[in-house]
Amino acid sequence: xxxxxxxxxxxxxxxxxxxxxxxxxxxxxxxxxxxxxxxxxxxxxxxxxxxxxxxxxxxxxxxxxxxxxxxxxxxxxxxxxxxxxxxxxxxxxxxxxxxxxxxxxxxxxxxxxxxxxxxxxxxxxxxxxxxxxxxxxxxxxxxxxxxxxxxxxxxxxxxxxxxxxxxxxxxxxxxxxxxxxxxxxxxxxxxxxxxxxxxxxxxx
Amino acid sequence: xxxxxxxxxxxxxxxxxxxxxxxxxxxxxxxxxxxxxxxxxxxxxxxxxxxxxxxxxxxxxxxxxxxxxxxxxxxxxxxxxxxxxxxxxxxxxxxxxxxxxxxxxxxxxxxxxxxxxxxxxxxxxxxxxxxxxxxxxxxxxxxxxxxxxxxxxxxxxxxxxxxxxxxxxxxxxxxxxxxxxxxxxxxxxxxxxxxxxxxxxxxxxxxxxxxxxxxxx
Numbered sequence: 001x002x003x004x005x006x007x008x009x010x011x012x013x014x015x016x017x018x019x020x021x022x023x024x025x026x027x028x029x030x031x032x033x034x035x036x037x038x039x040x041x042x043x044x045x046x047x048x049x050x051x052x053x054x055x056x057x058x059x060x061x062x063x064x065x066x067x068x069x070x071x072x073x074x075x076x077x078x079x080x081x082x083x084x085x086x087x088x089x090x091x092x093x094x095x096x097x098x099x100x101x102x103x104x105x106x107x108x109x110x111x112x113x114x115x116x117x118x119x120x121x122x123x124x125x126x127x128x129x130x131x132x133x134x135x136x137x138x139x140x141x142x143x144x145x146x147x148x149x150x151x152x153x154x155x156x157x158x159x160x161x162x163x164x165x166x167x168x169x170x171x172x173x174x175x176x177x178x179x180x181x182x183x184x185x186x187x188x189x190x191x192x193x194x195x196x197x198x199x200x201x202x203x204x
Numbered sequence: 205x206x207x208x209x210x211x212x213x214x215x216x217x218x219x220x221x222x223x224x225x226x227x228x229x230x231x232x233x234x235x236x237x238x239x240x241x242x243x244x245x246x247x248x249x250x251x252x253x254x255x256x257x258x259x260x261x262x263x264x265x266x267x268x269x270x271x272x273x274x275x276x277x278x279x280x281x282x283x284x285x286x287x288x289x290x291x292x293x294x295x296x297x298x299x300x301x302x303x304x305x306x307x308x309x310x311x312x313x314x315x316x317x318x319x320x321x322x323x324x325x326x327x328x329x330x331x332x333x334x335x336x337x338x339x340x341x342x343x344x345x346x347x348x349x350x351x352x353x354x355x356x357x358x359x360x361x362x363x364x365x366x367x368x369x370x371x372x373x374x375x376x377x378x379x380x381x382x383x384x385x386x387x388x389x390x391x392x393x394x395x396x397x398x399x400x401x402x403x404x405x406x407x408x409x410x411x412x413x414x415x416x417x418x419x420x421x
Contacts, residue, residue, distance in 0.1 A: 017228035024235035031242045039249045046256040053263040057270065064273045070280045077287040084294040125329060127297060128346055128420060130289045138293045142328075151312065151321075159305030167294075169301040169418075172328035173352070177321065190328070194297050 088167025090193035101143040112157040118146035139197045142171040144190040300418040307382045314373025316366035323355040350415040386413045
């Protein structure tokens, strides 16, 4: 009976080659699947992050380069805004818009012989404002003055007010003649000013 | 006594092959080379990853250094937007101003001696348009209707002519910067009944003057 020596078979070059091939294939598969491919993805992510950071930094640097221009523009806008405020935005006097309006209008009325008998604050009229204004915006505040005088006095006073107070607009007017004194009419004139007001927060 | 047998592992094709390298040598060599390649690939990726990561760290540092300046300019931008919006609001308000003074002063020039005004009214602005869901939005319209009415009494033979004269006076070209059209509403010229009882022949009239709308633009 013929018997084979197993050690001789294992040592054979073909078997060795087969073992090497199998071991290398397993090693390659393990390396590629568990190490190389995940690492490749990480490199890809890092590269994307790198591109983002570079683009972002370049963008930020470009924006920062315009700081001086932007500062100059803001200063110009501040001056323009202040000029408009000075031209007639109504500010409260001792927490009262009515008092401020009276102090502005009364001297003008007196020049035309009109005496202000009563001053009443009417409901505020909001103005359309863009979404950028989240805290403060302007609104229109009509204030009604009651006086009496001739038609000529009244219209001259209105013309003069429109000329002297550029931000004041005639909101409403009622001239009612009185039977007892035909030359002296009862006048309810409401003039409106822009005032600064807090923007009500929108319900969410 | 054990007998040894000789196993001939060289195939026929290997014996007659013209190549000097045998398959059982070349296949493991190629496999090892592939493994080596994979390891080199891994090393290359690892180095690349380390390099990109170090550059990213440096860029991140630069990014952090730029933040204070960037925040400053963002604040300036927000300030610019707010100032522009506030300035625009005031400019729009100023643009929407109507001047009544000159026209009202001029009206008596068109009034005949047999006309007496009983009321002159510049109508108050309509209430603003609000939506229920958006309380803060303010009025959505950028214009507002403006008008005034004149009510009066007239008498005599040429009473109607006097009213017509006043109406045509209000339609004069000189007032087109304020009045868009003036009209006498239907049935608004009517006899004054209380006066008739006293034996007087008085007519009551109303004239409606539509003005240019106030445009807040």
